Amino acid sequence: MFRVQQSLFEPDAPLTRAQAAKILSETLNLTANQYRLQATDVLDSHWAIDSFKALEKAGIMTGTNGKLQPNAHVTRAQMASMLTRAFDYAGPTSFASFTDIDRDFWAYHDVNTLAANGVTTQVNQAFRPNEETTRAQFSLFVARSLDDRFKVYSSK
Template identity: 30%
Template sequence: MKKRLIVMMIAVMVFTASPFMSNEAEASGTVTPSALVEYALKFKGVPYKWGGTTPSGFDCSGYLQYVFNNFGISIPRVSADQQKVGTSISKSNLKPGDLVFFVAQPGNTRISHSGIYVGNGNFVSATSSKGIAVESLNTNPYWAPRYVAAKRYSSVRETTTTPVAAPKPALPVGQYYDVSTGHWAVNEIKSLSSKGIINGYDVSIFKPENPVNRAEAATMIAKALGLKPVNGTSFKDVSSAYWANGYINVAKNAGIIDGRGNGYFEPTALVTRAEISAMLTRAFAMKATNTTVKFNDISGHWAESSVIKVASSNLATGYDDGSFKPDASAKRAELAAFIYRAIGN
């Protein structure tokens, strides 16, 4: 009798301790559906990598785990286990932020793929053919017949009952709500926007202090030079479906950009002030015009020559402490100013 009681106690402990038997994802916070979807869509075009869990390459469940982890929400690693938590949702009641699940072949029962519902009958997931891509849940000939279930996590929900303010109207091209007339780069931003070299975000927002990634930098410089997108693939981690692929290709062909080794470009990595200096030097074939330009933190740096060239050409400036900060991330307003000066406007 005593032995039987011990066995029963162990069974109860195992049952209650198993993380996959819980009905909810573990969360240290919450996220709104719109914020989750917006973040998930930032990785469109990132290539598929079996076992991948980072922006250099994702598999389907690794992608979902990465997105949720960004908001402090812990979910299981594999699709089959991700389907075991949360609340079951019918297809007709899907809302953005819900997880959708698929089987390898119609009629199977084993979950083999997962994605995030983004609204309007579409979902985003890591696919082996297109990388991170948005597909139709209802009409896609491959995914539609393989859809089997959906789950909603309680940690994905609207977190405020405050009335939402009416959306602001769009401003004329080149004007942004967060770039005042007194902003130091207002003229540069307005000029490049009117030429289609740079773009803002929805509802006339520019986010001038946001860092720029390598794909954005290559695209802006290519547009400033009037270069046209080129088909093909120049790097292992930039698929033909990636939004900036054409501009990355033409910038590579023109000798403006390099990869970061082993055939990889790392398009979503933040671009540094040194890298921007090197890109501008190659793009505009600049030479040093002022040999007295000096900074206290570039001696021996790989981009020292490029920094001197852009600084002596008055495209970029240093800081009050005499530094250039070559390895600091370039901001959107800074890059706009650099390019504006380079094209002579």
């Protein structure tokens, strides 16, 4: 019988929306004690219910069609969108070039905001917006969002 150990970080494992909610709500010290979750697919008994409430109330994680999909993996584009809603980044003064993101891509502004603020280093490369975000990637992007010492600025 295979048993998953909950104490492992597993940096290359894909990040779930519940894990992202937990990390962001604790990082930002967000709570929503009396808030009633609008999403219909997260049970009151879910381990991340308080995190989902806090992020939904703050407008950081709103879901789609009334669903937050707690076990779904977070794409890199979704990560960019979440992070730009979670952190007070400066808006981009110019737009970076990514080989796999056009100006009409739904998260174009979010990805460029991360680039302008030294959170991502893929300028002039592929951002891979539809790939799953790993736990390590999310941790690094959050660290860069919190501490300027971790930021890396690319030349355009």
